[in-house]
Amino acid sequence: MPSSVIKNLHLELARYRNRLKVGVGFVLALTLILAARLVYLQLVKHEHYQHLAESNRITLVPSVPNRGVIYDRNGRILADNFSGYTLEITVARAGDLDALLRQIGELIEITPRHLRQFKRLREESHEFETVPLKNRLTDVEVAILASNRYRLPGAEVKARLFRNYPAGEGLSHVIGYIGRINDRDLKSLRETGKIAGYKGGTHIGKVGIEQYYEDILHGRTGFEQMETDSAGRAVRILSQTPPIAGHDLILNLDMELQRVAEFAFGDYRGGLVAIDPNNGGVLAMVSKPGFDPNLFVEGIDPAAWKELNESIDTPMVNRPLRGIYPPGSTIKPFLALGALELGLRKPSDTIADPGYFSLPGSSHRYRDWKKEGHGVVDLHDSIVHSCDTYYYRLAVEMGVERMHDFLARFGLGSKSGVDLQNESSGLLPSKEWKQRRWKQPWYLGETVIAGIGQGYHLATPMQLAAATAMLANGGTFYRPRLVKAIRHSETREERAIPPEVAWKDRFDPAHLAHVRQAMVDVLKPGGTAARAGADAPYDIAGKTGTAQVVGIRQGAKYDASKLAERHRDHALFVAFAPAEAPRIALAVLVENGGSGSGTAAPIARAVFDYYLSGKKPEGVPILEDYESAGD
């Protein structure tokens, strides 16, 4: 071996040893970096990561409370819950949504209606939210879907409580319905600070009692502290705060009475409110036509919505609450009482009615409904025969201001304060109102027709019923109340809602008795509603009315064949019974019913007959027991 090679060998070996030392330094340096990083993570930032790990694994899972049940006064179920299965889709997890829907459609029946509804709900919700595709699955469908689950990513069958309204159309405007929480609901929940109570919840009361008593019916959301894995699957429950079910509501309403009233309406549209004059409890509240509230719970499909919304019959309008009509002659007993109270008339004062009234210095004739006139008429007869001329003259003497002020004492022109939202306050005109609203002075001619409840004056059936109830009880205005009592969900204790006296008024009992007697005679032979009062085993005090139809307010579509019918007058009737000790007061309005005596008064009679003597008209559908509310 040449010496240069030996020398090189030694050189290379020395260099190698040197390099190994560098290698050792390299290893130690990098190890120190790792150690420093781990000390930082495990000692310095330990608490931080400890906290993160805890919040990682612990999830609060809200548990939705059962919604309170709504009963009528006799314990009949008007709204309850039943458990069922629903097929829900999480769009974000579905991948190819169309393919998924097609696949599901091959397994179970999916109608175009389901698809339309799904599409609409999807547009309203976020990607990661689950959207129901089909509710109330049958057992067979549940089984089919369960066995095909692996093929349907993003689709799951969930057990849930559904809201059910066994009364269907009849009470749609009273009970209302719940619906899926939308952005508007969320916003208002946030503003009122109630949002936490709706964690995990999907539904909220939208209208009717479901809306007004939402806070009572909803209950308190519970929470489960769950340990979850990274996929969010529950591993075990750490702690539990059970939900508190919503409280039950017991209504003043009598479902049987409601059915009788609805039946008495026949095919007519209109509204009826029956009130217990001794406490304001609403015994029946009819709005015809109605709609099926069950359609709205899981989101109504657009076609059905369009049909309801565009129907010329306006089934979505709550007539007793939002329908405003000229009160017509039903105003006369109130004005008669006003005349006595204000000293403008004595019961014995008479007028001679030639069939019309003319203002001094004017040739314009305000006609009585009876062309030839009623002859000599006193206050009693003016009510019994509904003499217009009497009230034309009285109105002029009373003046619009005094008329306004007196009628306002019966709650006309303001909301009755019933426990439902969106009540209309009607319209009780005055000079001041006209100036403000129309920037015009009041004309005397407008006072004249106000005497028979025409012109500007508009009232809701709810207002007329409440005013009649006040007339019946002699001066106490009770707030109309649909809910009678609240039953606590846990103690099952019933807490009655005390009647609320809005105000008390004083009227001379003799004046009241005089008006009442005249109203009783309305239903006696010779009175305008004699036929409706025939053979009644108790005395009914009532007053008929008709309101001219100026035009069709709603109704975007016109149906020529129905036009004539829809120009007919609205028929009205207000009454209470038994006259001497009233237990029920009501107002009936029949749209295009023609005359109050012909269509409205018989409906009132049917209601009285059932409520006071348990007599049911033939053909009223028998109420099945509502206990089993399932399908």
Next chain:
Amino acid sequence: MNQPAIKRLLAEASRHLDGMLLALLIVLLGVSVAVVFSASGQSGARLAGHLTNIAAAMAVLIVVANVPPHILAKLGPPLYVLGLVLLLGVALFGEIRNGSRRWLPLGFTSIQPSELMKIALPLMLAWYFQQREATLRLRHFGMAAVLIALPFLLILRQPDLGTSLLIAASGFYILFLAGLSWKIIAGLGVAGGLSLPIAWNLLHDYQRQRVLTLFDPMSDPLGAGYHIIQSTIAIGSGGAFGKGWLSGTQNQLDFVPERTTDFIFAVFSEEFGLLGVILLLLLYLAIVARGLRIADQAPSMFARLMAGAISLNFFTYIFVNIGMVSGILPVVGVPLPLMSYGGTALVTLMIGFGMLMSLATHRKLLKT
């Protein structure tokens, strides 16, 4: 075969095992059995699989340890050429998995030739330098650089940046130990630094994302950042003494991803804490130290270079894996040596340790 014959064979085979290295390996593999069991959600099947892998890898280690170094050296060129051919095959016919072409389908199975290159490249280079012992010139280093560049570029364009860098590093260790001039190393460093912006532009989007995610994992908490966030939470929440074996919530509740393989360190440090981590690092350092000691005492150029490169390589994998899991290096698919579940990586490692033992125990037989 009669009893004495087997005994003789065992004695002969164990003559080439390094007792200290073997003891350290066995301790570490014991720890890995416990950790894999915990990380797999106490799966018996996983445990059995892991034990099988260990047994197989041990057998490989014993076999390799009994191959004399001069034969190992001769295996360098053919293995290297085979590796290159397979890499070319991947480039031409490879299967695409997860967006990159890394696997070569062989009909009955698929192989990842880059795994072979992890051994073949250092072997080839060590053989190459052994041939030129005592007459090393700069051009030899140039040739070696070409030998590194070929597999590096082929793997880089699969694309697999992490593996290509690790393979380049294993080649570089040979050059470094063979005495590559500091000037050139410094020059390479500067050139590398200057070319970073260019390299950035050449990176694939997912690679850039991994680097960016490193600096701000929260920028993509459900995507690329998820792994890092969950593993650092696991490590940090382990604290000084850990949550105890089988009790790591991040691990047991499935928050740590890939937790029996690439992210097993997160499981280990969550359950055993900083104390366990320090002990683990000391064990690793002991193995590296033993390897470097063998390198130091190795009688030939080939043995010195190979032993040094295997040791440094082993450490590099440890550093890259722990750095990645603890969030100081980008996520690259590197398992933690001797700890992660996975047969191929374990066998590759054991081949390396087998070579180390062979180099340590055949010393007297190989004279230069």
